[in-house]
Amino acid sequence: MSSDPAPEERPNERSEQESSLFQAPPLAEQERMVEAMLFASAEPLSTGEMQDRMPHGCDAAEAVQLLRKRYQGRGVNVVRVGDTWAIRTAADLGFLMSRETSETRKLSRAAIETLAIIAYHQPCTRAEIEEIRGVSVSRGTIDLLIELEWIRFGRRKMTPGRPVTYVVTPGFLDHFGLETPRDLPGLKELREAGLLDNRPPPGMIPGPEDDGEDDSFDPAPDQEDMFGP
Numbered sequence: 376m377s378s379d380p381a382p383e384e385r386p387n388e389r390s391e392q393e394s395s396l397f398q399a400p401p402l403a404e405q406e407r408m409v410e411a412m413l414f415a416s417a418e419p420l421s422t423g424e425m426q427d428r429m430p431h432g433c434d435a436a437e438a439v440q441l442l443r444k445r446y447q448g449r450g451v452n453v454v455r456v457g458d459t460w461a462i463r464t465a466a467d468l469g470f471l472m473s474r475e476t477s478e479t480r481k482l483s484r485a486a487i488e489t490l491a492i493i494a495y496h497q498p499c500t501r502a503e504i505e506e507i508r509g510v511s512v513s514r515g516t517i518d519l520l521i522e523l524e525w526i527r528f529g530r531r532k533m534t535p536g537r538p539v540t541y542v543v544t545p546g547f548l549d550h551f552g553l554e555t556p557r558d559l560p561g562l563k564e565l566r567e568a569g570l571l572d573n574r575p576p577p578g579m580i581p582g583p584e585d586d587g588e589d590d591s592f593d594p595a596p597d598q599e600d601m602f603g604p
Contacts, residue, residue: 399432402441409438410462419459419549455554457545466552486516490525494547494559498529498540517541525550 399405412425426435439460443453446462454463464472482490489512492504504512520526525547529540543556553559 399434400430402434402438405429405433405435405438406441406445408433409435409442413439413442413453413460413462416461419456419461419545421459425460454552456549457555459545461549463552482519483516485513486519489516490520490543490547493520493526493541494543494556497542497556498532500532500538500540502538504541 400408408429409425412420412428422435422439425439426433429435439453443460446453450465450468451462452465454461485508488508489504492507493499496503496507501512501517517526523546524544526541527544529542531537531539548554548556
């Protein structure tokens with residue numbers, strides 16, 4: 376008399392049936408899922424957020440890379456924003472959207488300088504911002520940048536008083552089309568955009584070899600050290 380278990384009770388058959396129930400969809404289908412999520416989302420999504428919404432066994436990270444390659448050279452691209460992903464208009468076609476954007480009030484010079492200092496020197500405290508600018512920073516300027524969701528509170532510094540620090544947000548990177556803080560423009564680009572003065576600081580008279588540019592205020596003197604190679 377055979378002691379083998381009944382066919383419906385064989386362990387190997389049960390495991391095969393269970394694995395078939397959770398078989399991941401084809402990679403092409405996973406790519407379509409990622410495309411749908413990024414297209415419909417109002418905010419950039421991380422691979423973890425996409426992974427949580429996808430069926431068991433899917434690989435959101437691999438799917439988004441395939442989708443990114445598929446969109447290269449197209450009118451819209453899959454771009455990385457910090458640790459998240461989004462579908463955005465190709466940078467060279469941005470002029471076509473100019474009539475679709477609403478005109479917003481320009482930031483004050485104090486707000487622009489404060490934002491630039493935080494972006495290049497993050498994480499930095501209010502006292503450090505004031506030291507670099509040479510003038511005090513009003514609470515309204517900080518509150519405005521936080522309200523715009525371009526800066527947020529960082530970790531407290533391990534110094535007396537444990538002051539709070541400020542860092543830029545993924546929303547700031549997304550708004551300015553940056554992938555990481557390493558993509559921030561340099562001193563020359565900032566001057567060409569009119570965000571920095573070319574005049575020498577008070578008391579400094581340009582010498583014969585001085586072209587009149589003021590290199591005393593570099594928004595990123597230690598950018599390489601701060602962000603690494």
